[in-house]
Every structure is written in C-alpha cells, then in structure tokens.
Amino acid sequence: MNILGFTNTNILTLFLGEVIILNKIAVEIQDLSKTFISVKKKAVIIPVEKTRVDALKSITLDIPKGQIYGLLGPNGAGKTTLIKCLATLVLPTSGTARVHGYDVLKESTYARASMGVCQGNERSIYWKLTARENIIFFAKLYRMPQNEAKERADELLGQMGLLEKADIKTEELSHGMRMKIVFARALIHDPPVLLLDEPTQGLDPTFATDLRQYIRNSLKSKTILLTTHYMHEADLLCDKIALINEGEIKSFGSPQELKEDVRDYDSIHIKTKGDPDLGLIREIDGVMSANSTTRNGYSELVVTAKDGYDLAHHVLNLIHQDQSARVEHFEIKEPSLDDVFLKLTGRRIED
Amino acid sequence: MMQTRESLRSADEEREELENGYLTDFQPRMMDWNASRIFAVKNIRIAIRYPTNVLIWGLLPILWLAPYLLMMTAVAGPGTSEYFSEVSGFSDFLQFAVIGWFIFKYIDASIWSIGNNFRWEQFSGTLEPLFVTPVPRISILLGAAFSDTVQTTISAFILLFTAMALFGVSYTLVAVGPIIVIMLLMIIAFYGFGFMLAGMILVFKDPSVLTELINNAVFTVSPITYPLQVLPAPARFAAYLIPSTIAIVVIRDLAIIGTYDLFLFLQSIALMCGILIFFWAVGIGVFNYGEKWTKERGSMGGF
Numbered sequence: 001m002n003i004l005g006f007t008n009t010n011i012l013t014l015f016l017g018e019v020i021i022l023n024k025i026a027v028e029i030q031d032l033s034k035t036f037i038s039v040k041k042k043a044v045i046i047p048v049e050k051t052r053v054d055a056l057k058s059i060t061l062d063i064p065k066g067q068i069y070g071l072l073g074p075n076g077a078g079k080t081t082l083i084k085c086l087a088t089l090v091l092p093t094s095g096t097a098r099v100h101g102y103d104v105l106k107e108s109t110y111a112r113a114s115m116g117v118c119q120g121n122e123r124s125i126y127w128k129l130t131a132r133e134n135i136i137f138f139a140k141l142y143r144m145p146q147n148e149a150k151e152r153a154d155e156l157l158g159q160m161g162l163l164e165k166a167d168i169k170t171e172e173l174s175h176g177m178r179m180k181i182v183f184a185r186a187l188i189h190d191p192p193v194l195l196l197d198e199p200t201q202g203l204d205p206t207f208a209t210d211l212r213q214y215i216r217n218s219l220k221s222k223t224i225l226l227t228t229h230y231m232h233e234a235d236l237l238c239d240k241i242a243l244i245n246e247g248e249i250k251s252f253g254s255p256q257e258l259k260e261d262v263r264d265y266d267s268i269h270i271k272t273k274g275d276p277d278l279g280l281i282r283e284i285d286g287v288m289s290a291n292s293t294t295r296n297g298y299s300e301l302v303v304t305a306k307d308g309y310d311l312a313h314h315v316l317n318l319i320h321q322d323q324s325a326r327v328e329h330f331e332i333k334e335p336s337l338d339d340v341f342l343k344l345t346g347r348r349i350e351d
Numbered sequence: 352m353m354q355t356r357e358s359l360r361s362a363d364e365e366r367e368e369l370e371n372g373y374l375t376d377f378q379p380r381m382m383d384w385n386a387s388r389i390f391a392v393k394n395i396r397i398a399i400r401y402p403t404n405v406l407i408w409g410l411l412p413i414l415w416l417a418p419y420l421l422m423m424t425a426v427a428g429p430g431t432s433e434y435f436s437e438v439s440g441f442s443d444f445l446q447f448a449v450i451g452w453f454i455f456k457y458i459d460a461s462i463w464s465i466g467n468n469f470r471w472e473q474f475s476g477t478l479e480p481l482f483v484t485p486v487p488r489i490s491i492l493l494g495a496a497f498s499d500t501v502q503t504t505i506s507a508f509i510l511l512f513t514a515m516a517l518f519g520v521s522y523t524l525v526a527v528g529p530i531i532v533i534m535l536l537m538i539i540a541f542y543g544f545g546f547m548l549a550g551m552i553l554v555f556k557d558p559s560v561l562t563e564l565i566n567n568a569v570f571t572v573s574p575i576t577y578p579l580q581v582l583p584a585p586a587r588f589a590a591y592l593i594p595s596t597i598a599i600v601v602i603r604d605l606a607i608i609g610t611y612d613l614f615l616f617l618q619s620i621a622l623m624c625g626i627l628i629f630f631w632a633v634g635i636g637v638f639n640y641g642e643k644w645t646k647e648r649g650s651m652g653g654f
C-alpha cells in the first residue's frame with residue numbers, strides 16, 4: 001500500500017480503467033485552436049492591414065466509439081473549420097486531435113484512412129463520370145481492387161436508392177442524387193469514423209429524410225461527427241450536441257439535457273371557443289400553471305407541466321366535459337435547441 | 352501506450368476491426384503507382400467525354416505550326432536556303448521545324464499539365480476530397496502528369512503524321528531507342544517543374560501570367576523552328592540553361608541524321624539526369640510548401 005492508501009492492484013485497475021476509456025474514444029480533440037490571419041496588401045505585395053480571426057478557440061471534445069455527436073451553430077461559427085482540421089485539410093494553430101487513435105498531424109495518413117468525410121457540396125464529385133465510376137474511382141484510391149470496388153459501389157448505390165441511375169453521368173442527375181453519391185463516397189472504405197459536414201444542406205425534404213434515416217438506421221456502429229444548422233436534424237440524430245458559436249463550444253450535452261437547461265417543462269397551448277374553467281385545470285395533478293387570455297369569445301389557454309404529452313389528454317378531457325368551451329386548436333411546445341442557443345448567445349441559429 | 356491499448360481491446364472491438372481488412376492491413380506508402388494510374392485513367396476518361404478535345408488534339412497543333420512553315424517557305428523557297436543550311440547544318444528547314452515542334456508539344460504540356468490539372472480539380476471542387484484520401488500527394492501529381500503525357504502523345508503524333516503528309520517531310524527510324532530515352536528523361540525532368548507550378552497554383556490559385564511567361568520564354572529561346580545560331584549571344588546562352596534545349600538538339604540529330612556522337616549522347620543523358628534530380632527536388636519542395644501554406648490558411652479548395 002502506498003502513502004495515498006492505494007494498493008498496487010488499485011493503481012493497476014485505475015490505470016487500466018483509464019486506458020480502456022481512452023480506447024473507447026474514437027475522436028479526441030484537445031484544446032484545438034485555429035486562427036486565420038488575412039493580410040490586406042497594397043500594390044500586390046506591401047502588407048498594410050492584418051485581420052485576425054479566431055475560428056476555433058481551444059475546443060476540447062471526446063467522441064466515444066459508436067456515438068453521433070453534433071456540432072450545431074450558425075454559419076461562421078467554426079463547424080467546418082473543426083471538421084477540416086480533423087480531415088487534415090486545415091492545420092490547427094495549437095492543440096491536438098486524434099481520429100481512431102491517430103494524431104491528425106503526426107499520423108495524418110493513418111487518420112485519413114480511418115475516416116470518411118462528406119462535405120455538403122455536390123460539386124465534390126466528377127460530373128463527367130457516372131455515379132458508379134465516381135464511387136469506383138475513389139474506392140480504388142482506398143486500394144480496393146476493381147471487382148471489390150464495383151461490388152461496394154453497387155452496394156452503396158443500392159442502399160442510396162440509386163442503382164438504376166448508376167450508369168448515368170452525374171451531370172444529368174438531380175442535386176439530391178449527387179449529394180447521395182457524395183455521401184456514399186464517404187462510406188466507400190467502411191471507415192470507423194465519419195465526418196459529415198452539413199450532409200443534408202440544400203436537399204429537398206424527401207432526400208434529407210432518406211439520408212437522416214440512413215444515418216440513424218444503417219450507421220449505428222460508426223462514430224460520427226455531424227455539423228448542421230438544422231436543429232431538428234441534430235435533435236433527431238445526435239447522442240450529444242455541442243452548441244458552437246464564434247469558435248467556442250457554448251454548451252454541451254444530450255438534446256434533452258440542453259433543452260432542460262432552458263426550462264424543464266413543456267407548455268400546452270390550447271385555443272378554445274368560449275372560456276374554460278381555469279380553476280378546474282389548475283387542480284389537475286402535475287399542472288404547474290394555467291393562464292388564459294380571452295378575446296372576441298375565443299380563449300388562448302397556456303398550461304405548463306413537467307411532461308406536456310402526459311398531461312395533455314387530462315386537460316383536453318376536462319375541457320371536453322366542461323360544456324362552456326370547445327377546443328379549436330391544440331399544440332404542445334417543448335423548448336427547442338434554438339431556444340437554448342438564443343439563451344446562450346443572444347442570437348438564433350439560423351440568423 | 353498504443354501497445355497497451357491494443358492488448359486491452361475487447362473481443363467485439365477486435366472483431367469489428369478485423370472485418371475492416373483495409374484498415375488492418377493499411378500501411379502508408381511513399382509512392383502509390385496504382386493510385387497514379389487510376390488518377391490518369393480518370394483524367395483521360397473525362398477528357399474523352401469532352402468531344403471538342405478531338406479538335407484540340409488533332410487540329411489546333413497543325414494550325415499553330417502551319418503558319419511558321421508557310422512563312423519559311425515564302426521567305427526562302429521550298430525546302431531550304433543556303434544560309435539556313437550554313438547555320439543549322441541541316442538541308443531541309445521543314446524537316447527541322449516539324450521535329451522541333453513535335454518535341455515542344457511535350458515541353459509545353461509538361462510545363463502546364465500538372466498545374467492546370469490541379470487548377471481544374473480546385474474549380475471542380477474535387478481537390479479536397481482527393482486530399483482526404485490516404486494517397487501520397489506525389490502519386491496524384493504523377494497521375495495528372497501521366498494522363499497529360501498520353502494526351503500529348505496522341506496530339507504530337509497526329510501533328511507529326513499530318514505535317515509529314517502535308518509538307519512531305521520524313522525522318523530516319525534507325526535511332527528510335529535513344530530518341531525515346533532522351534524524350535523520357537526530358538518529360539520526367541519537366542514533371543518536376545510541373546510539381547513546382549502545382550504548388551504555386553495551390554498558393555496563388557491562378558499563376559497563368561507566370562506560366563504564360565515561362566512557356567513563351569522557353570518557346571522563344573528554344574531551337575524549335577530556328578537554329579540556335581540565329582539567336583543573339585545572350586539569348587543563346589539563356590537557351591543552353593533550359594533543359595529542353597539539349598533534348599531538342601540531340602533528338603533532332605537522331606531523327607534526321609540517324610546518328611549522334613556516343614560520348615556527347617552519354618554526356619547529354621548525364622546532364623538530363625542532373626536536371627531531372629534538380630527539378631524534382633525543387634518541385635516537390637515547392638509543392639509541399641504550397642500545401643502547408645494553404646492548409647495553414649484553410650484555402651485548399653478555394654479558388
């Protein structure tokens with residue numbers, strides 16, 4: 001036993017525990033900062049003004065294996081810069097990052113082999129090549145033999161619902177289809193880590209829903225870092241969300257935890273013709289408050305409760321039994337991630 | 352630490368990793384020849400899908416060369432002039448110029464091709480996706496170079512055969528091997544120059560003024576359509592500093608006369624090898640610097 005009261009077995013267990021935790025981290029970001037300095041020049045070469053932009057300010061984030069983490073923030077928040085640092089396309093000013101255990105600076109080739117990167121840009125494939133040719137080309141860059149590359153391309157195009165378009169030149173496909181090819185390319189070598197930079201940006205709702213469902217159902221074993229400025233997307237897909245603004249993580253947690261930071265209750269909004277009995281509603285078990293405003297014979301009733309969905313049918317039943325009011329409109333409002341972001345930064349995500 | 356981590360992996364995790372054979376066997380390579388070939392094939396496939404390229408490969412070169420040949424014929428009469436024979440040592444200036452132009456096609460392509468290819472990838476939005484693959488940069492650069500050499504070969508031979516048919520020139524085929532050796536050394540040496548321009552394109556995005564200047568300067572002082580002897584002394588000195596000059600002089604002798612002094616030939620090979628090493632060292636250095644520069648500024652895919 002040592003002076004701190006630990007036995008050697010205790011120390012070994014602690015050490016192994018820490019190592020096991022480390023081993024389960026697929027993406028480790030430690031104090032990562034990136035400062036861009038743009039220099040305005042006079043007569044092409046004489047620098048006259050330097051502008052410093054801190055795109056990332058000491059970001060620390062660990063993503064365990066098999067988890068989907070989201071970076072949610074408005075344009076210019078630093079989401080893409082962080083993805084590019086991890087993808088080895090931008091050199092960080094300071095700090096470290098490891099992907100699948102590989103340092104993105106010192107072991108960049110291994111890191112690149114371990115990740116698939118999907119940048120939400122339909123131009124990032126060859127428009128003069130067919131969908132299949134595009135996928136096969138990139139598959140071969142990941143050292144796949146021709147037959148295996150073709151099989152993998154067909155498998156992925158099939159999963160994306162594009163197999164019948166496989167031999168059509170990409171320039172003749174729709175924006176959504178091209179984005180699916182860009183997405184499929186990121187999966188070509190079955191990487192354990194995926195960096196998805198706004199994968200559904202500009203997609204019509206059907207294509208966006210398809211992709212989200214694919215991420216949710218078919219990529220369960222992958223570790224994913226997803227950037228988006230769509231709140232519902234982050235809410236739907238992510239195990240944890242980092243709200244990022246001006247290069248800093250402002251808040252971090254599961255979607256539920258983040259929303260609870262703003263308020264830990266829901267509000268039930270009911271529009272009725274007539275005036276419901278507020279006293280009876282307030283007596284329902286679980287109701288935190290009930291208020292209404294009446295105008296031109298219509299009432300706007302707001303009832304708050306811990307779990308609005310659980311309480312809603314009690315309130316509706318009571319109004320139904322109370323002959324003095326009839327429900328015209330009903331809605332439960334949970335706090336949104338946008339509310340969280342607004343509270344933290346004073347601006348909305350889609351600003 | 353990594354060893355300890357490895358030994359602590361759970362059975363499930365190890366199984367998961369083993370299923371991904373690619374990662375299990377992955378080792379970085381200094382050079383990936385297969386990737387170069389794949390990149391070159393991709394470029395050629397795309398080039399073929401622009402039908403107007405047929406005109407660029409087949410028609411444009413002869414349209415550029417024909418005015419020179421017609422002007423020569425108009426000034427000196429068909430075939431030759433006494434003064435030309437005296438300064439060049441060759442009897443037919445059409446035969447002299449066509450082979451010079453044939454070689455210049457390769458010089459021109461080698462200067463432009465790799466940089467232009469990177470510019471095209473930048474514009475297309477495909478440069479960043481290429482750079483996130485674990486392929487060595489040199490393999491991508493060489494792939495771009497190979498595809499352009501193939502296209503240039505098609506174009507150069509169309510030019511040669513068309514000019515031979517139109518202007519009635521012919522060449523001896525007794526020294527094809529030495530011609531190929533010198534041509535290859537010259538082309539490979541210029542690849543190094545192309546790497547340098549690709550690095551500059553990453554930084555400056557559009558160095559067309561610089562490449563135009565270099566290209567035209569090389570064209571002006573190289574003995575392509577006229578012998579070196581007609582150049583003023585300083586320009587002649589500058590011509591000998593350009594690696595292609597040696598190649599043009601040796602190849603022209605081999606193609607027209609069919610012989611070349613063995614010692615001078617070996618000396619030329621040694622010189623070309625020296626130039627090749629120099630260009631590659633500078634080219635790769637500049638490219639690596641350009642890549643680092645753009646990664647620091649986050650402007651890799653920007654144009």
